[in-house]
Amino acid sequence: MRIGLALPQYDYSVPGHDPLTFDTIVEYALLAERVGFDSLWCSDHLFLDIAKYGGSDEPRGVFDPIVTLAALAREVPRVRLGTLVLLEALRPATVLAKHLASLDQVSGGRLDVGLGAGWYEPEYAAVGMSMPSPGVRLARLREAVEVVRGLLGGGPLSFEGKYHVAQDALNLPPAIQQPTPPVFVGGKGDRLLALAAELADGWNTCWVWTPENYAERLRVLGQACEAVDRDPATVWRSLGLYALVGEDQHDLERRYERMRDAYPPGVLGEVGLDEYRQGRLVGTVEQVQEQIATWDGLGVETLILGAGPLPFSVTSPDDVEILAETCCEALRGDSDG
Numbered sequence: 001m002r003i004g005l006a007l008p009q010y011d012y013s014v015p016g017h018d019p020l021t022f023d024t025i026v027e028y029a030l031l032a033e034r035v036g037f038d039s040l041w042c043s044d045h046l047f048l049d050i051a052k053y054g055g056s057d058e059p060r061g062v063f064d065p066i067v068t069l070a071a072l073a074r075e076v077p078r079v080r081l082g083t084l085v086l087l088e089a090l091r092p093a094t095v096l097a098k099h100l101a102s103l104d105q106v107s108g109g110r111l112d113v114g115l116g117a118g119w120y121e122p123e124y125a126a127v128g129m130s131m132p133s134p135g136v137r138l139a140r141l142r143e144a145v146e147v148v149r150g151l152l153g154g155g156p157l158s159f160e161g162k163y164h165v166a167q168d169a170l171n172l173p174p175a176i177q178q179p180t181p182p183v184f185v186g187g188k189g190d191r192l193l194a195l196a197a198e199l200a201d202g203w204n205t206c207w208v209w210t211p212e213n214y215a216e217r218l219r220v221l222g223q224a225c226e227a228v229d230r231d232p233a234t235v236w237r238s239l240g241l242y243a244l245v246g247e248d249q250h251d252l253e254r255r256y257e258r259m260r261d262a263y264p265p266g267v268l269g270e271v272g273l274d275e276y277r278q279g280r281l282v283g284t285v286e287q288v289q290e291q292i293a294t295w296d297g298l299g300v301e302t303l304i305l306g307a308g309p310l311p312f313s314v315t316s317p318d319d320v321e322i323l324a325e326t327c328c329e330a331l332r333g334d335s336d337g
Contacts, residue, residue: 094169147166
């Protein structure tokens with residue numbers, strides 16, 4: 001198993017850093033690489049509010065993921081860089097493939113590509129587009145996956161879809177990784193899992209999951225793979241989880257109270273630590289290491305951790321440090337065993 005960090009990239013992401021600066025993103029990227037994370041991840045929105053998470057409906061600023069990861073590629077030379085996930089509707093698939101191949105070149109072949117169907121209606125309106133139905137969004141995503149995977153190797157590619165078209169398209173220089181950078185899709189519904197089984201290299205879901213609920217989704221994924229004669233073990237599984245670790249119970253409680261106080265009151269409100277644990281990677285060092293072993297047993301190949309209570313947020317650098325130390329120790333112990 002490998003461990004990634006969801007980088008802060010929004011104006012809400014780091015307490016006391018609003019608006020967020022690129023220097024702060026760099027600081028956390030350097031920290032994550034130094035303490036042992038294997039990968040760094042950015043999401044894709046034009047802007048985002050946190051009303052869905054109990055906060056304000058005020059749109060908040062965000063750094064573009066492709067530009068941000070390209071800039072970080074020279075700052076952090078070891079870790080892999082990933083998109084979690086790119087919104088299909090914002091870019092023609094042929095243009096997106098060009099951006100991604102260039103990013104793989106700039107990073108020296110360290111790119112992981114996540115694509116998604118989208119869920120945030122205000123940004124559709126912002127680009128003059130009515131938010132499509134779930135079925136149409138998945139159909140659009142299917143075409144985008146085919147075009148992006150077909151062009152990352154350089155092309156030529158001809159593709160005649162309803163939403164995306166390529167006519168003898170070339171993409172030079174191609175991505176460095178051979179055959180191409182892995183392309184996964186993000187979501188959790190049955191039709192999304194069928195798409196992952198049929199066309200993608202992998203599947204991601206996040207940010208609150210119990211092992212029991214995840215195992216049920218794995219059952220559906222297995223059925224989808226069987227339908228297209230694919231070995232489920234060939235579907236790369238990455239999972240995003242909110243995470244918080246304490247050296248002991250007292251330290252865990254201290255860190256939780258600090259996090260709850262640092263974010264808008266509605267985000268955690270009256271939620272206690274015991275409730276917050278549910279579906280998250282939360283506990284003492286020993287408890288979290290046991291949880292990691294459980295996820296490893298379910299075949300999760302990459303855990304992507306959010307070190308705050310909101311997507312792509314970080315409460316404090318020392319939360320990132322103890323997360324890395326705990327996870328690395330757990331994985332060393334697994335390999336020694």
